Amino acid sequence: MEDAEWECTVEAPVNIALVKYWGKRDSELILPYNDSVSLTLDEEKLGTRTTVRYSASYEEDSLVLNGKPTVISSRLSNVIEEIRRAFRKHAVRIKMNAQDLMSMSRYRFRIETNNKMPTAAGLASSASGMACITFALCTALGITESVDMSQLARLGSGSACRSIHGGLVQWEAGKEEDGSDSLAKQIYPASTWPELKFIVLVVDGEKKKVGSTEGMQRSMATSEYMLLRPKQCKDRIQEVCWAFQAKLFPALAEVIIKDSNTLHAICRDSYPPVNYLTRTSEALIDFVHRLNEALGDVCVAYTFDAGPNCFVIFEEKHESLLMWLLLHTFIENDVIDPTIHRQPKWDDDELAKYTAIIDEFSNYRNSVKSYYETTVGSGPKVVNAPRLI
Amino acid sequence: MEDAEWECTVEAPVNIALVKYWGKRDSELILPYNDSVSLTLDEEKLGTRTTVRYSASYEEDSLVLNGKPTVISSRLSNVIEEIRRAFRKHAVRIKMNAQDLMSMSRYRFRIETNNKMPTAAGLASSASGMACITFALCTALGITESVDMSQLARLGSGSACRSIHGGLVQWEAGKEEDGSDSLAKQIYPASTWPELKFIVLVVDGEKKKVGSTEGMQRSMATSEYMLLRPKQCKDRIQEVCWAFQAKLFPALAEVIIKDSNTLHAICRDSYPPVNYLTRTSEALIDFVHRLNEALGDVCVAYTFDAGPNCFVIFEEKHESLLMWLLLHTFIENDVIDPTIHRQPKWDDDELAKYTAIIDEFSNYRNSVKSYYETTVGSGPKVVNAPRLI
Structure with missing residues (x-):
C-alpha cells in the first residue's frame, strides 16, 4: 500500500x-x-x-x-x-x-x-x-x-x-x-434565477501597476470612506438578497452598479490614488447607463473588480439586443460568430434609438479583444x- | 444730475x-x-x-x-x-x-x-x-x-x-x-507665502456631460461618502491652515491632492457616476506622483475642479525642473518659449532619473494645448x- x-x-x-x-x-x-x-x-x-x-x-x-x-x-x-x-x-x-x-x-x-x-x-x-x-x-x-x-x-x-x-x-x-x-x-442556489446571464468583456490594460493586496492596504490606511464600508456592505447585501429572492433585476442591477463604483471611488480616494479602469472600461460604464436610459429601466448591470475587465450582467430576454450592440460597438470584429448573432428585429423607432447608441460609441470599435458568455453555476x-x- | x-x-x-x-x-x-x-x-x-x-x-x-x-x-x-x-x-x-x-x-x-x-x-x-x-x-x-x-x-x-x-x-x-x-x-494674505506658484494646464475635454450643479445634486442624493464630508473638510481645512502658517509645502500638498481625489471619488460614487477627468488628466495625476517619488517628497500638488484641467501647485524652487518636465511630456511644442525654459543643469544621476520620467509619459506628448503660469494674488x-x- x-x-x-x-x-x-x-x-x-x-x-x-x-x-x-x-x-x-x-x-x-x-x-x-x-x-x-x-x-x-x-x-x-x-x-x-x-x-x-x-x-x-x-x-x-x-x-x-x-x-x-x-x-x-x-x-x-x-x-x-x-x-x-x-x-x-x-x-x-x-x-x-x-x-x-x-x-x-x-x-x-x-x-x-x-x-x-x-x-x-x-x-x-x-x-x-x-x-x-x-x-x-x-x-x-x-x-x-x-x-x-x-x-x-x-x-x-x-x-x-x-x-x-x-x-x-x-x-x-x-x-x-x-x-x-x-x-x-x-x-x-443557481436554480433560483436561471435567466441571469453574464458577458465578460476582456479589456486590454497595461499590467496592473498596483496589485489588489497593495491597493487594499492603501485604502485601509488612507481612505476615510472605508469607515462607512462595513455598514454600507451589510445594507447592500440585504438589498441584493431581497432583489434576488424577488427576481427583480432592476433593483439588483442598481446595487451591483453602485457597489462597483464605490470600490473604484475608494481606490481613487486612496493615497496615492489607484486606478484600475481604462478609457474603454469608462466607455463601457457610459454605454450601460446609456442603454438603460434607452430601455427606460436598469436592465443591464456592470461590475469591475480590481482590473479593467467589465462583467456585464442581464436577463436572458435582453441578450440578443445587448450582444448585438456590444458586437457593433466594443467587440473586435473577427471574434464575432455571425451565425450566432443576428440583428434583432427592430421597428423604425428602435432602429433609430439603437443606431444612435452604436454611433455614440464608435470611437471604441474593436477595443474589446475577447469575451466570454456564461451563466450562474452550481459550484x-x-x-x-x-x-x- | x-x-x-x-x-x-x-x-x-x-x-x-x-x-x-x-x-x-x-x-x-x-x-x-x-x-x-x-x-x-x-x-x-x-x-x-x-x-x-x-x-x-x-x-x-x-x-x-x-x-x-x-x-x-x-x-x-x-x-x-x-x-x-x-x-x-x-x-x-x-x-x-x-x-x-x-x-x-x-x-x-x-x-x-x-x-x-x-x-x-x-x-x-x-x-x-x-x-x-x-x-x-x-x-x-x-x-x-x-x-x-x-x-x-x-x-x-x-x-x-x-x-x-x-x-x-x-x-x-x-x-x-x-x-x-x-x-x-x-x-x-497673499504675502504670507509668495514662493507659491501655479501652472494651469488646459486639457481638452469634450463639453462636460454633467454640469457641476447637476453633479452636486447627484452626489447629495446618492453618495454615502457625503455623510463624512462636513467633518472631513473641517479637519482638512485645519491641516491646510496649519501647513500654510508653517509654510510646510509637503504637508499642504498632501491635503490638496487628497481632497481633489476625494471630490472625484465622490463623483464616481454618485449614481449614475460622473467623471470629469480625461485620460490626460489621469496621466497628469500619475506624473505628479511619479515626480514626487523621484524627488523623495511631496514637492508638487495637483488639484482638479469639476473638469479635466489640472491646477499644479509648487514652490518657486521647483519651477524650472517642473516646467522643463511638463514641456517635454504634456505641453504642446509650439506654445513653448525656448528663451524662458532652458534645461536645468543636471548631473548624470538626475539626468537618468528625469529622462526616465519624460520617457514614461511619452504617449501624452502634446496632450496639453495651453497653460497659464501664475501666483497667489491679493484679491x-x-x-x-x-x-x-
Whole structure:
C-alpha cells in the first residue's frame, strides 16, 4: 500500500462579487474588513480544473500551474498544511484505522492545475484556482463534507472562499480573531434565477501597476470612506438578497452598479490614488447607463473588480439586443460568430434609438479583444473521483 | 444730475479650492453643504475685468459678456437686487441726503464683463466673473466697505464668494437658514507665502456631460461618502491652515491632492457616476506622483475642479525642473518659449532619473494645448474709481 498512487480531478468556478470585498482586518489569515456577496459562474468557461496525484511514496508536494512547474507560495502552503491538519482531526473523529491514518498522513501531492481563461488577467483566476486546489485536496483526503472548505480556500486567496459554493454566496467577515466565523455560505442556489446571464468583456490594460493586496492596504490606511464600508456592505447585501429572492433585476442591477463604483471611488480616494479602469472600461460604464436610459429601466448591470475587465450582467430576454450592440460597438470584429448573432428585429423607432447608441460609441470599435458568455453555476464538482493509478 | 452717467472698472481673480465645495444645503441661496478653503490667484492672467456704466436715466440693467449682449440670468438678477437692497440699508444708516438717495436708487447698470481666459472651460471663470460684477456694483454704489461682498457674490455662483478676498480664503458653510453666516474670510494674505506658484494646464475635454450643479445634486442624493464630508473638510481645512502658517509645502500638498481625489471619488460614487477627468488628466495625476517619488517628497500638488484641467501647485524652487518636465511630456511644442525654459543643469544621476520620467509619459506628448503660469494674488482691485463720463 505504501507505494500506491492515487488521482482525482475536480473543477471549480470563478465568482463575481456584487458587493465587493476590499480591505483586510487580518492579512495573514486573510480576514476581510467587510462582508461581501457574489455570484458563482458556470465553471465550463470561467473556471479551473485541478488534477491531484498523491502517494505516501512522494517526497514532497509540487505544483504545475498551466503546464509550468511553479514554486508553492507561502499562502498555498498554508492551505495545504491546514488541510492536512483538518484531515488528522477528521481521522481521529471517525476513528480511522491506524494503518490508513498513517498512510494518508504521509501523502504528498502533485498538483496540476489549469485555468480555462487567461491567468492574472483580472478574470478571478486566483479565486477559482485556490478554490479548486482546496476542493481537490479535500476530495483526495475524503473530507469535503467534514470541513468548511471556504475557510481553507480563504487562506489561499480571500475571494476563493466564495467559489466553494454555487449560486448567490455571502462571505461573512466574521469577528473572531482566528477567523473561525469568516465563512462563505450559499444564500440561494443557481436554480433560483436561471435567466441571469453574464458577458465578460476582456479589456486590454497595461499590467496592473498596483496589485489588489497593495491597493487594499492603501485604502485601509488612507481612505476615510472605508469607515462607512462595513455598514454600507451589510445594507447592500440585504438589498441584493431581497432583489434576488424577488427576481427583480432592476433593483439588483442598481446595487451591483453602485457597489462597483464605490470600490473604484475608494481606490481613487486612496493615497496615492489607484486606478484600475481604462478609457474603454469608462466607455463601457457610459454605454450601460446609456442603454438603460434607452430601455427606460436598469436592465443591464456592470461590475469591475480590481482590473479593467467589465462583467456585464442581464436577463436572458435582453441578450440578443445587448450582444448585438456590444458586437457593433466594443467587440473586435473577427471574434464575432455571425451565425450566432443576428440583428434583432427592430421597428423604425428602435432602429433609430439603437443606431444612435452604436454611433455614440464608435470611437471604441474593436477595443474589446475577447469575451466570454456564461451563466450562474452550481459550484465545484468532482470530474473523476479518487482512484488508484 | 438725473442724466449723469458714471463709470467704474474693476478686476477680480479666479480662486482654486484646496478643500473643495461640493453639494448645496440650499440651492436657491447657494448655501454649501461643507466648508471649503481656496487660494486666490493673481488676477493678471486668470481673472475678470468688469466695467459698469450707470445712470438714473438708463431704463434697465443690461449685460455684455465677452463682447456679446447676454440675458441677465436669474442668479445674477438676484445679486443685483440684493446689492440694491444693501445700498438702501447703507444709505439709511449713513443718513444719505434724500436727493442722492433717490438718484442712486434709480441707477440702472450697463455691465460689461470680460474674462481674461476662456469662459466655461473649467477655469473658474464663473467665480471670478460673479465676484467681479459684485465688486463692480458695490464700488459703483460706494458700499464695498459696508457690506459683506462674499455673501452677495455667493448668490451668483457659490465659489465666487471666495474670490472677494486675496490669499488663503475660507468659506464657512454656516448654519443659518437665511445664509447670514455663510461667508468667505481671508485666513492669510497673499504675502504670507509668495514662493507659491501655479501652472494651469488646459486639457481638452469634450463639453462636460454633467454640469457641476447637476453633479452636486447627484452626489447629495446618492453618495454615502457625503455623510463624512462636513467633518472631513473641517479637519482638512485645519491641516491646510496649519501647513500654510508653517509654510510646510509637503504637508499642504498632501491635503490638496487628497481632497481633489476625494471630490472625484465622490463623483464616481454618485449614481449614475460622473467623471470629469480625461485620460490626460489621469496621466497628469500619475506624473505628479511619479515626480514626487523621484524627488523623495511631496514637492508638487495637483488639484482638479469639476473638469479635466489640472491646477499644479509648487514652490518657486521647483519651477524650472517642473516646467522643463511638463514641456517635454504634456505641453504642446509650439506654445513653448525656448528663451524662458532652458534645461536645468543636471548631473548624470538626475539626468537618468528625469529622462526616465519624460520617457514614461511619452504617449501624452502634446496632450496639453495651453497653460497659464501664475501666483497667489491679493484679491479684487479697482482699476478706475467711479467717475462721471
